[in-house]
Amino acid sequence: MSLLHSLSHSSALCTLHHRRHHRRSILHLNKHLRRPPSTLSCRSYPRTLPSSEQEFLEAIADSDERLLPCVRTYENDSARLSLVGAVDSRQALTAAAADGGEAASEHVQSGARAMVVETVYPGGAEGRSTVSTRLFLPARKVKEKASQLKITNDMLGSSTSRNILAMTFRQVVVQQLWNFQLVLFHPGADRNMADLESPREVPWSFALSSLDEGVISMLAEVVCTYALSSTEQLVLGNAHEEFFRTVSRWFRKPGRFSSKDSSVILWKLFEYDMVENATILLEQFSASKGKNRLHKSGSKLFGWKQAVQSKLEKIGGPDFCSWLSEYVPAYRLQVDTQKLKDLKLDGWRQLDGSMQEVLLTQSQMAALTNILDLFYEDVYTLPTKELSCHMVLNPTILSNEKSPSLLKMLSLALAGVIIAVALKAFGQGFLPQFTKEKRYLNGHGTPPSEIDSLQDERSDQAKV
Known part of the structure; x- marks a missing residue:
């Protein structure tokens, strides 16, 4: 998919199913992170778009903006809807710090100033769909927020806390839409639900993308x-x-x-x-x-x-x-x-x-x-x-005059x-x-x- 691409050594991913971590990154995200319309009251992205992935991550690390970039993706066997938008930076930092700052500390210790973290959450009762949330965050600020939350080791040792990032990321609110892409895969496409962390390389039937939510x-x-x-x-x-x-x-x-x-x-x-x-x-x-x-x-x-x-x-x-x-x-x-x-x-x-x-x-x-x-x-x-x-x-129509409606239906059927x-x-x-x-x-x-x-x-x- 051109929107995002998986590489190595750049972020942590926590899934509700697997409870394990691996690292992912971005490729040419600046082509898709379009600035919101000028009518918006707050600036949610640097005035000058970075020309490379590294510059983009540096801009995230130094960002003091009130909003941060986010990618939320809905996916099942045959379709995928990815939305690039903005989330409140305070909520995003709190959600990323919910693991006690473990992921942020790893990035800081490795010299990475920015972190790209994605979580995957079940999307429906049928068991074949998921909702993923990817955040772009300054690692140092996430670590500072974690120290303020004072999450104990006992909390992190519980079975629930092992998936705490998946749950907190799921509740981060996407406030603005900058761009979206809808993809329908080729007939017969099938997801490997046992390995959601690996990128899918599936031929698609058609794709549709736009900046307008009205589409x-x-x-x-x-x-x-x-x-x-x-x-x-x-x-x-x-x-x-x-x-x-x-x-x-x-x-x-x-x-x-x-x-x-x-x-x-x-x-x-x-x-x-x-x-x-x-x-x-x-x-x-x-x-x-x-x-x-x-x-x-x-x-x-x-x-x-x-x-x-x-x-x-x-x-x-x-x-x-x-x-x-x-x-x-x-x-x-x-x-x-x-x-x-x-x-x-x-x-x-x-x-x-x-x-x-x-x-x-x-x-x-x-x-x-x-x-x-x-x-x-x-x-x-x-x-x-x-x-x-x-x-x-009007839903009240369904509750009024039920008997006459039933008789009318039977008469029409006959x-x-x-x-x-x-x-x-x-x-x-x-x-x-x-x-x-x-x-x-x-x-x-x-x-x-x-x-x-x-x-x-x-x-x-x-x-x-």
Whole structure:
């Protein structure tokens, strides 16, 4: 990853899982630590950017600024969101001194005036995501702060204190955002959860970076809108499924979810086309056996309808479904570079005008949602951030008139079934037979050739 790079002999890393230390450093961090806008009331970075890594560390060692640089990273198997920003220097010094000044003393004794310390903390109940915090600190001031805290050896000898840095770093508040980078890894990417300290060198599918937090907000708004729509379908169940399937065969239109200003658009591709092309896909799955990694199914919000799932399992079994979820594109994500200023894109395909797009599998979509969820639930990163989703309704609506709503849902379900049966009979008796060519309309589908290219692009991707 260009944002940060692991070297040796420069910092201590404490993980909640491993309880051991090793040393890491930075590479060309000054390219990414952009100064905040001039409207901010406090200066959080030297007026002149250092030209080398050593100069940057020297600037940190001599810093009397009220804010210090920080990198907070949310990561799972398939996605990573890294934010470069600023934290309060007093809070950062206190958090780094919570180990009694052990790490700071090591740096001072070795002649290092600045220290770069990173901790890794579990990020979710699923056990595959983490939240890491990297601080850039003056070692001497950390050591002085540790002497003021007066932490005893008995406290450091407890099982909790061995991970005290991981816990204190997790609670350091990122107050300002200078830059962020979002990376989606290639399908099949897998983390070694037993060795989180080693850097990952994984080919990525695409990357997005910007100075504007609003880009994250627009992306999250679209994902939230789609998640709410999927939840609604799960709640209503499959009562209307036969009806919508019959109608959709005549009036095909992919699901479209967009932000309020249409700067970010998500297209959900046709599920039933996957069933119709199952024979071709099954041949590709059989040819790829032993070459691709398969993960367990993720959230139900990013799965297929029950009828589709059942048919696919009958055709190829559970492993076939896992392969489809991991490697076959199911979404198109588009961004408008004219509406989203100061946006850097890598691995995106240029469309007409200012639109660019990437393909997402179900597994990648679930990973992206998990990362955004971690970010917005984190009260220690940009505490004033807000998630805008125009589909969120007044919650009191859900608590009022429950019985009439239930009766209304049942009535609609019954009506839908009756109409579906009538339409099916009408279509079989009077409508002409449509062509059985398996294709996607209006440019919103994904032919099998794109599935091949998605799996064969590993060698062309940059190493993260």
